[in-house]
Amino acid sequence: MSDGAGSVTLINERENMPAGNKAQDATEQLIETLTNLPGASSFEASVRDKVIELWKESIGSITVDRVGNVVAEIKPGEPDKDRLTVLIMAHMDETGxxxxxxxxxxxxxxxxxxxxxxxxxxxxxxxxxxxxxxxxxxxxxxxxxxxxxxxxxxxxxxxxxxxxxxxxxxxxxxxxxxxxxxxxxAANFRVLDSGRRYAAKALDDRAPLAMMTELLGEIKRNPEPYRNLNVVFAATVQEEVGMRGATALAGDVDPDVILNAEMGVAKDYPTQFTTDDTPELGKGPALFAYDGSMLPSPRLVDFIYKLAQRENIPTQWESEVQYGHDASSLQLSGRGVHAINIGLPVRYGHSHWGIMDRQDYDLMLKLFAATLRELSAEAL
Known part of the structure; x- marks a missing residue:
């Protein structure tokens, strides 16, 4: 650590957080709890136990399949064959x-x-x-x-x-x-001295997993806007070794729409190997137009992009070649699925330390909630 001009100081305390902002503190603590847990691919048990503990606060129907995926399903009222099933996914494992x-x-x-x-x-x-x-x-x-x-x-x-x-x-x-x-x-969660940027290991994909946990709580508190949907939450295993865990979901979940919550690859730092400079921290979640594992549904991309504009939710575009994610394992299952990957921009992925911006997290949560409400109100 240095006190020189322009330096970034890592701190352990929450002293710089706005006083009295309990929601912000709760979110920060949630991200801290999940990122600090060890959970290499196939060894996600500690993360899985914590996810089940957290999700049980919002929903009683939670299952764990044979490979270790955690699945929670919200079905409002009586079964309805015309009701959309939306799968929201994030993975529990980290590179190790x-x-x-x-x-x-x-x-x-x-x-x-x-x-x-x-x-x-x-x-x-x-x-x-x-x-x-x-x-x-x-x-x-x-x-x-x-x-x-x-x-x-x-x-x-x-x-x-x-x-x-x-x-x-x-x-x-x-x-x-x-x-x-x-x-x-071995890299425990830190708050940077801006108070709104966090450094941690495993932000890929524990920060989006924290966002899902908060979204589940929002639906529990205020179910009416989502009543025309079946919403399935899945915390998956072994994503980092070929999206293996998500493949097992195909036999148990038959979604119409997949909203995959992932790490976006922020590039707003001095040029090293990439000459690209987007997405950036603090500019909102990234809508993936393309990646090496999946072409997203054009209808779903357009649906969410226009929704974000109407709701004044800033978003960014992202396109990656050396990139894969869980939605690709399910997109072509059954009759086919409308799928998109939405990324939380993180600097320095797949290393000891990543850096994220709290504003991107909050906007990502807002975008996912707005998308579900819109899908509930009108069919895709």
Missing amino acids: FIVSKIDENGFIRARPLGGWIDHVLWGHLWHITVGDRTIEAITGMDAPHVLTDFDSPPAVSSAQLFFDTGLSRERLLELGVRPGLPITP
């Missing part, structure tokens, strides 16, 4: 690693769960989850002193990656460390 080997000196090798760029992996603190115990590890790299050419260090790859706990192989085995255990970033 899985232990593959402990060598004779106690250094741990691991394989990635989800997409990592090699250069973000070194010099970080990680958590290895062993039952209810957490063991800390560091991803180490040669000190610059050993390099023959300090100005031109050699390229590195994840093949060189190892995790150093400072413990011997024998001690690790005593503690229960073995192949098949998850490793996740």
